[in-house]
Amino acid sequence: MTRPSRRAAAVLVALSVTAGPIALAGPASAGSHAGEGGSSSCTVTAAQRVVLRDERTALRHELAGHKPTKAEKKALRAAVDQLVDAAEDAKLTDEQRAALKARRTTLHEQLEAATTAEARVAIRAELKAVRAELKAGRLSGKEVKALRAQAKALRVALRAKPTKAERATIKARLKVITTELACRTEG
Numbered sequence: 001m002t003r004p005s006r007r008a009a010a011v012l013v014a015l016s017v018t019a020g021p022i023a024l025a026g027p028a029s030a031g032s033h034a035g036e037g038g039s040s041s042c043t044v045t046a047a048q049r050v051v052l053r054d055e056r057t058a059l060r061h062e063l064a065g066h067k068p069t070k071a072e073k074k075a076l077r078a079a080v081d082q083l084v085d086a087a088e089d090a091k092l093t094d095e096q097r098a099a100l101k102a103r104r105t106t107l108h109e110q111l112e113a114a115t116t117a118e119a120r121v122a123i124r125a126e127l128k129a130v131r132a133e134l135k136a137g138r139l140s141g142k143e144v145k146a147l148r149a150q151a152k153a154l155r156v157a158l159r160a161k162p163t164k165a166e167r168a169t170i171k172a173r174l175k176v177i178t179t180e181l182a183c184r185t186e187g
Contacts, residue, residue: 042183049185056177059170065161076158080151087147092137100137104130 044052068076092100107130111123139147162170 043186044180044183045186049181052177052181056174056181059174059177062162063167063170065159068158072158076154079154083147083150087139087143088137091139092134097134097137100130100134104134 104127107123107127111120111127114120114123
């Protein structure tokens with residue numbers, strides 16, 4: 001018997017001797033709680049205890065999620081960069097963008113060298129068209145937002161943390177396991 005069980009038994013014996021059968025009904029029902037180990041239904045075999053501890057450890061690790069390694073973080077960054085590059089290239093490739101920037105630079109130089117008003121007006125119109133092309137080649141706010149959402153989804157998948165509902169079920173199972181581990185061991 002464990003120390004609390006011996007105390008409970010000693011109290012019961014003392015009460016039965018002094019107070020009689022009426023006193024036995026109260027403390028006997030109090031000793032049937034799982035935490036006190038007085039109940040015969042609250043026993044766990046050693047093998048079950050090992051399984052419960054292993055399950056508890058696995059559930060705690062699941063709650064914590066996965067900590068990405070340096071290689072995984074690097075691969076995630078590469079995947080996000082690839083997403084962004086693919087989205088940018090769908091609008092305007094790097095070569096086209098470089099050509100437009102070079103054209104813009106030459107137009108600026110021509111504008112400074114232009115001597116007539118008509119030439120400056122024509123160059124400014126061409127510059128405006130080149131700027132509009134470059135602006136159209138940039139990602140819009142909605143596209144950037146969609147890319148951020150995709151990147152976040154990749155990070156969440158890598159982290160492998162449970163959702164709020166999954167966390168609640170895991171915590172509930174941990175409570176049950178803790179209660180079962182509080183039971184006394186058979187044998």
